[in-house]
Amino acid sequence: MDVDAFVLTHRDTWDRLDQLVKNRRRLTGAEVDELVELYQRVSTHLSTLRSGSSDSALVGRLSSLVARARAAVTGAHAPLSKEFTRFWTVSFPVVAYRAWRWWLATAVVFFAVTAVVAMWVAGSPEVQSSIGTPSELSELVNHDFASYYSEHSAAAFGLHVWVNNSWVAAKCIAFSVLLGVPIPFVLFANAANLGVVSGLMISVGKSDVLLGLLIPHGLLEMTAVFLAGAVGMRLGWAVVAPGDRPRGQVLAEQGRAVVSVAVGLIVVLLVSGVIEAFVTPSPLPTFLRIGIGILAEAGFLAYVGYFGRRAVRAGDTGDIADAPDVVPTR
Known part of the structure; x- marks a missing residue:
């Protein structure tokens, strides 16, 4: 042009x-x-x-x-049904799509920390002994880890999981107010905790149990947390390096993007919680439970990729301030 x-x-x-x-x-x-x-x-x-x-x-x-x-x-705003449709076909997916580099980088660093901690714990009896007594560790890897997913009713457990995961994502979103500075520490703490549990399970040859219980819901769950952390940190960076636009304008745009992601992730984490409550502890074969988790993850990524790319090509940022109104007639 x-x-x-x-x-x-x-x-x-x-x-x-x-x-x-x-x-x-x-x-x-x-x-x-x-x-x-x-x-x-x-x-x-x-x-x-x-x-x-x-x-x-x-x-x-x-x-x-x-x-x-x-x-x-x-004039009047667009009908609620149109605003609802626009949110799920433009506002949320385009913000997630535009943040994919931050999203991917967050995931890579998170799993790198988890892998390092897991290998450290699995390969060091001294580290394991500092975590708990042999009886405590035995109880954890042989009973507590698996029973966590089935000791309560599916409905109650699903609600608990949804609230807990939403809280982690909400902290990432809330910390965007502090320019995203605390977010890496929140993610590091969760990565370290996952690494410790993984290392303990691997050390006793129960990596199959670990993956069979984590993958069905964990893929979508962690993806949601990564996205929350990514947009929060992206907001902070946008304030530090706004480019050639006014810093206030950039902050407002990114702040509205964070709100869109926060609303969208409520539903994403709800889906993850349902899977964790009803699929993860179910008697279904492990390969089928894992398949359901992979299908849910692939569906979410495909959704973001399709609608997000389409919105970007149309020149849409997903900013609520740019949402079309219904122009009144006189």
């Missing part, structure tokens, strides 16, 4: 919209109609720029203009 030519062609339209927005309290009926028309037209310009230009400064200025124009248009 020739950005200079695009700006030259449409600058008068943008200036006129800016003028109408500034004088919105004194507009005539004809000028109100013009404001609505220009708002729609400039929204299209913004979408075109996002999909065909890398000039983030221009995109930022036009985003601000469109946002102010939207506030000036006193």
Whole structure:
């Protein structure tokens, strides 16, 4: 795209919209109609720029203009059903998709820490003895680990798991307020705990039990936690390095993205909790339980990949501030 030519062609339209927005309290009926028309037209310009230009400064200025124009248009928002559909087909998946590098890096580091701790614990009797007495460790690997998934009713256990996992994800989301600084420590603590348990199970030759009980629900569960941590840390980094856009604007955009992920993960973790309550402790063959977990994970990744990529190609950021309104008729 020739950005200079695009700006030259449409600058008068943008200036006129800016003028109408500034004088919105004194507009005539004809000028109100013009404001609505220009708002729609400039929204299209913004979408075109996002999909065909890398000039983030221009995109930022036009985003601000469109946002102010939207506030000036006193129309009804889209019906709740459309907002619901947009959230699940645009807002949540596109934010997750755009954060995939942070998401992947978080997962790699997490599992690297888990693997190192597991190998350390599995290969060191001294470390194992510092964790607990032989009888305590025997009780853990031979009884407690497996019984954890079946000692309560499936419904009660599912609710407990959902609340617990949501709490971990919520901490990652909440710590974004602190620019994401505490998030790596939260993830490290969880990775270390998983590594300790894994190392103890591996040391007594029960890696098959470990994987058979963790994989069915753990893939989707950990993916959700990684995503929560990724968007929180991404927000912090966006404040540190906002590029050539105003830091306040970047912070607002990333903050709204964090909210979208927080809402979306409530459902993702609910699915994970149902699997952990009803599939993980079930008498189904191990390969079938693991298959269900892999299918759930693949489905989630496919969902994010399909809808997220489609939204990115359409120039959509998933920002709630850019959600289309239903323009009123006079």
